[in-house]
Amino acid sequence: MNAVLSARNLRKCYGDQVVVDGLNLSIQRGECFGLLGPNGAGKTTTLRLMLGLITPDEGELQLLNHAVPQQARDARVRVGVVPQIDNLDPDFTVAENLLVYGRYFGISDAAINARLPELLEFANLTGKRDVKVPTLSGGMKRRLTLARALVNDPDVIFLDEPTTGLDPQARHLIWQRLRELTARGKTLLLTTHFMEEAERLCHRLAVMDNGRIISTGSPRELIEQNIEPQVVEVFGEQAEAWAGNHAALHAQRFEVSGESVFCYLADAQPLLRELQRHPELRYLHRPANLEDVFLKLTGREMRE
Amino acid sequence: MNKRYYAAPQLSLRFIPIWRRNFMVWKKMAGSSILGHLADPVIYMLGLGYGLGGMLPQIGGTSYIAFLAGGTVCYSTMNSASFEALYSGFARMHEQRTWEAILNTPVTLDDIVCAEIVWAASKSLLSGLAVLLVIWLLGLSHSPLSLWIIPLAFLVGLCFASIGLIVTALAPSYDYFMYYFTLAITPMVLLCGVFFPVDRLPAMLQNVSSLLPLTHAIDLARPLLTNRVPPGFMLHIAVLLGYSLSGFYLSLVLFRKRLSQ
Numbered sequence: 001m002n003a004v005l006s007a008r009n010l011r012k013c014y015g016d017q018v019v020v021d022g023l024n025l026s027i028q029r030g031e032c033f034g035l036l037g038p039n040g041a042g043k044t045t046t047l048r049l050m051l052g053l054i055t056p057d058e059g060e061l062q063l064l065n066h067a068v069p070q071q072a073r074d075a076r077v078r079v080g081v082v083p084q085i086d087n088l089d090p091d092f093t094v095a096e097n098l099l100v101y102g103r104y105f106g107i108s109d110a111a112i113n114a115r116l117p118e119l120l121e122f123a124n125l126t127g128k129r130d131v132k133v134p135t136l137s138g139g140m141k142r143r144l145t146l147a148r149a150l151v152n153d154p155d156v157i158f159l160d161e162p163t164t165g166l167d168p169q170a171r172h173l174i175w176q177r178l179r180e181l182t183a184r185g186k187t188l189l190l191t192t193h194f195m196e197e198a199e200r201l202c203h204r205l206a207v208m209d210n211g212r213i214i215s216t217g218s219p220r221e222l223i224e225q226n227i228e229p230q231v232v233e234v235f236g237e238q239a240e241a242w243a244g245n246h247a248a249l250h251a252q253r254f255e256v257s258g259e260s261v262f263c264y265l266a267d268a269q270p271l272l273r274e275l276q277r278h279p280e281l282r283y284l285h286r287p288a289n290l291e292d293v294f295l296k297l298t299g300r301e302m303r304e
Numbered sequence: 305m306n307k308r309y310y311a312a313p314q315l316s317l318r319f320i321p322i323w324r325r326n327f328m329v330w331k332k333m334a335g336s337s338i339l340g341h342l343a344d345p346v347i348y349m350l351g352l353g354y355g356l357g358g359m360l361p362q363i364g365g366t367s368y369i370a371f372l373a374g375g376t377v378c379y380s381t382m383n384s385a386s387f388e389a390l391y392s393g394f395a396r397m398h399e400q401r402t403w404e405a406i407l408n409t410p411v412t413l414d415d416i417v418c419a420e421i422v423w424a425a426s427k428s429l430l431s432g433l434a435v436l437l438v439i440w441l442l443g444l445s446h447s448p449l450s451l452w453i454i455p456l457a458f459l460v461g462l463c464f465a466s467i468g469l470i471v472t473a474l475a476p477s478y479d480y481f482m483y484y485f486t487l488a489i490t491p492m493v494l495l496c497g498v499f500f501p502v503d504r505l506p507a508m509l510q511n512v513s514s515l516l517p518l519t520h521a522i523d524l525a526r527p528l529l530t531n532r533v534p535p536g537f538m539l540h541i542a543v544l545l546g547y548s549l550s551g552f553y554l555s556l557v558l559f560r561k562r563l564s565q
Contacts, residue, residue, distance in 0.1 A: 014565070053407055054564050055308060073410045081408035087401035091329045100328065103321035104409035152409075 002029050003062070004156055004187045005050060010059035012045055012211075019045045020056070021211035027204075029155075032178070032188040034202035036195070036290075038298050042211040043191040044084060047158055050189075051076065064155060077105060080149030084160040084191075086141050088133045094120070094144055095129045098151055105152040112151065122177065123147035139170030146177060157181065159190040163197060175200060195290040205290075209298045219290055226293045228252050228264040232271055235260050236281040246274055257300055264288065309560045313553060315418055318411045322419035323426070325402075330427065341431040345380035346438050349373060352499070363501060366530060373439045374526030375498030377453055378460055380435050382518055385428035385461040386489060389468030390481045393420050397472065403563070413563060417556045420469060421548075425461030432457025439529065447531030456528070460521045463544045466551025467517070473558035492518045497526075517547045 003026045010023040020042045027033045035043050048054045050063060052072020061068040066075035089097050098119055102112035120126045123143040128136065136144065142162065149157055162178070163171040178201055182188060192198055198205055199219045206216040215222055223229075232251070234242065236259060243261040247254040250271035251263035263271060268285055275283050330337060353369025363371040396402040403416055436453050439445050471484045495509060496502065496518035502510055513519050520540040527534040534540065 051408060073412060076408065076410045079408075083401075083404065083408070085401060087405040089325070089329075089402060089405075090400060091332060096328070100321070100325045101405070101409070103324065104318070104406055104411050106318070106321075106410070 003027065004029050004031075004064060005189065006062045007046075007050065008060045010046070010049060010061060011057050012042075012049060012054065013057055019211050020049065023059070023208075023211070023213060025206065025213065027187060027189060029187055030182070030185050031204060032182045032190070032202050034198040034205040035189065035191040035208055036193065036198055036205055036294060037191070037208035038193065041208045041298075043208055044160055045211075046208070047160055047189070047191065051079065051081065051158065077152065078155045080152065080154035080157040082142075082145050082149045082157070082159040082162050084164065086145060088141060088144060088148070090133050093130045093132050094125055094136070097133060097144060098148055101148045102151040107152065115151070115153075119147040119150060122150065122180075124173065137170075139166055139173065142166060142170065142174060143177070146174065150181075154186070156187045156189065159188065161191055161193070163192070163194065171197075195294055199290045207294060207297050214297050215293070222293050223288055223290060227288045227296055228266055229288050230265050230268040231286050231288050231292055232263040232265070232268055232275070233260055233284045233286075234263065234275065234281050235283065238278075238280055242278060242281060247271075250274055255295075255300065262292070264292070306561075309557050309564075313414045313418070313556055314412065316412075316415055319415040319419035319422065322406060322411065322416060323423050326396075326419070326423045327426075337427075338430070338434065341380070341384055342434040342438070345376050345383075345431070345435050349376045349435070349438070367444075369442075370444045370529070371526070372499065373435075373444045374529050375496075375522050377432050377435045377439070377457065377529075378518060378521040378525050379493055379496075379498045381428045381432040381457045381460045382464045382492070382521070383428075383489070384431035385424045385464040386468045386485075388424035388427050389420065389465040390472050390475075390484065391478065393424070393469060393472045394475060394478060394481075396420075397559075407563075413559055414556060417469065417552065417559055421462060421465045421552055424465030424468070425458050428461035428464070429454070429458045432460070445529040445531075447529055449528045449531045449533070452528050453525055456521065456524055459541070459544050459548070460517075462548040463517050463521070463551070466548045466555060468551075469555035470551055470558060473555050473562055492516050495519070497522045517544055520544055 005027040007023055007025040010020055011018070012020040023046060035046065037043050049056050050061060050068065052069035052075065055069050063075040064078050066072070068075055089100060092100060095116060098116060099109060099112050117126070120129055123146060125140060125144060125147065128140065133141065163174050166174065175197065178188060190201070202219065204216065204218055205222060206213045207222070208214070215226060217225060239259055239261045240256050243254055243256055247261060247263050251265040253264040255262045265271060272285060275281060349369065349372055353372045357368030360368045406416060407413065433454065436450065471481065475481060495505065495513045496516050502513050502519060505513060520543040524534045524537060524540045
């Protein structure tokens with residue numbers, strides 16, 4: 001076994017509420033593993049359990065061959081964390097943030113200063129070395145947080161929604177960096193609710209809802225196992241009425257969401273021919289993606 | 305009830321990098337910080353000492369301002385430690401999420417709470433030292449024993465930082481701290497002999513006073529400034545240490561609860 005992280009039957013309750021409910025998970029060295037789920041699915045709690053920051057009510061956890069939470073401190077020596085909400089030190093410059101954070105790992109100032117240029121370059125922040133944190137853009141702050149997570153040259157990096165709130169340019173840069181880390185053999189565990197992010201980055205995924213893993217596999221496997229390969233989205237005021245009469249005839253499955261109808265099918269041709277006779281409806285034909293899987297597995301209703 | 309919350313504190317030297325972090329932040333605004341620590345207590349001491357003192361007879365063989373000096377050293381140290389543990393501590397725990405960032409490293413909550421207390425005590429030591437310096441410069445004390453004020457100020461800092469962190473651990477927001485200052489700190493200033501001898505209070509209030517840590521701090525500081533060994537100093541030190549250790553433990557338990565939610 002080459003598991004960097006394994007969880008067996010992990011369970012965590014807050015009062016009557018079961019937040020993590022019998023979670024089993026094993027992550028291999030060098031893997032980029034994605035934990036997907038709607039808000040409140042238990043993703044962040046799972047990460048906190050794995051870092052040993054909270055204690056499970058039941059179950060066993062091993063991180064880098066250390067029992068967690070008992071030996072979590074030893075495990076965290078080799079772990080980097082990018083939290084969901086930025087917690088950089090606002091009183092410090094970019095370089096000072098890295099220096100101070102490295103000290104928490106017991107790294108000498110000389111060793112951190114020697115690594116500094118490399119870290120700054122990785123984060124595209126070389127020119128911002130002596131700039132204070134509050135003047136950085138959102139994307140720069142995220143990159144600094146990523147660089148900070150690498151200050152101890154970790155084997156495993158936990159990333160909790162690493163690109164939430166970023167614009168596309170900033171997001172793509174982060175993605176590129178995360179791919180570089182996997183190429184270097186780092187193990188990544190990231191939570192996200194961006195399906196595109198999961199599809200692009202992750203070797204394997206687990207879809208989580210109500211504290212449980214409901215499906216797991218590579219992005220391609222998840223799509224193959226859970227959903228019909230083709231999707232036709234139909235839009236328009238009459239879409240719902242049309243769906244009631246025709247969608248069921250040609251599609252294996254369809255869902256109505258507002259003025260849109262999502263038809264899932266193996267062969268789209270009969271449905272597309274049918275749509276030719278309804279010029280009042282607009283439609284989009286595309287292959288099924290991870291978002292379709294996600295919505296099928298976790299439902300379309302809002303989570304707040 | 306969760307047993308893990310009540311486990312004995314596990315201390316390690318990993319608290320030192322946190323202390324250094326706070327020191328680094330402090331250095332950036334040392335000027336205003338020192339001025340704040342110094343100006344307020346010294347203005348009080350001089351204003352009341354000379355103004356009010358002019359109308360008063362001597363107290364226990366010293367001038368009123370010399371009497372006031374012993375109280376001022378302690379209450380200035382207490383204030384400084386309390387502000388640091390409450391406002392700055394809350395900012396680091398809650399607003400800036402500094403603790404959250406630190407907890408992702410091999411540092412534990414026990415180390416963080418220990419660092420907060422030692423840091424607040426260090427900062428308040430500076431306040432005590434600043435007042436002591438003014439006392440020496442004004443010639444209010446010529447006592448070699450007054451050098452003991454330096455370790456005493458550190459102990460007083462530990463004591464009030466520990467108690468203050470209990471309040472921080474319970475606080476939903478900054479507004480909550482007003483209760484502590486109004487209901488604990490201000491009465492302490494008036495009951496513990498900063499401005500007048502405790503024996504002027506009614507017997508009932510004297511009993512209350514004898515339970516409060518500031519009283520014991522002042523009972524140590526005042527004789528030291530007049531070059532006397534404080535009577536019963538073992539008891540006073542024990543009380544301050546007792547408050548420090550129980551405050552540390554209780555605040556740690558409360559932080560463990562709060563941060564495991």
